[in-house]
Amino acid sequence: MLSYSRGPDQELWELTISQVFDRAVERWGERPALVSCHQSKRYTWRELRDAADCVARGLASLGIRHGDRVGLWSTNCAEWVLLQLACARAGAVLVNVNPAYRTHELAFTLQKSRMKALFLWERDARAEYAQILAEARSGARLSLEHVILFGTEQWGKLLAARAETRPATDPQEIASIHYTSGTTGLPEGV
DSSP: OEETTTEESSOOOOOOHHHHHHHHHHHHTTSEEEEEGGGTEEEEHHHHHHHHHHHHHHHHHTTOOTTOEEEEEOSSOHHHHHHHHHHHHHTOEEEEEOTTOOHHHHHHHHHHHOOSEEEEOSOOSSOOHHHHHHHHHTTOOOSOOEEEETTSHHHHHHHHOOOOOOOOOOTTSOOEEEBOOOTTSSOOBO
């Protein structure tokens, strides 16, 4: 419990997300960590770490380096968790993009966030994401170098990559940026 007059009851951890994740794997390695019922996917803690490390190596193979921004534009799915953990394992900053965004909000977020890569599904019941992305990129000068669609050959190649990664070592570094819904104005990164 945190008290503003005396501080926390216990000392706060000075660990990165990756370090905490490794501790969880050590403690609960063969227990279930992630179940995505709608995708019929299940991971133990150890399997989840192995899969996240594959994605982290894939990020490195794209040239994603420590501190680079990686966008994720998706509703809940196993790949969302994998990318979040992979960014932590590779020292990249995950930029969460609201799946309800349309062209103008996405264009603004792509410009402001300076993401180098964006991961998304081509479409789902809510939207045609690839089409919206094409409209948002039209004529814009962006830092975006890579667009990876989940479930495609590109995604498979990324998972098979073997580049070296360098995880974050400072727990004070930025791990993710979340953009607000922008209901009263343009979205803001927090």
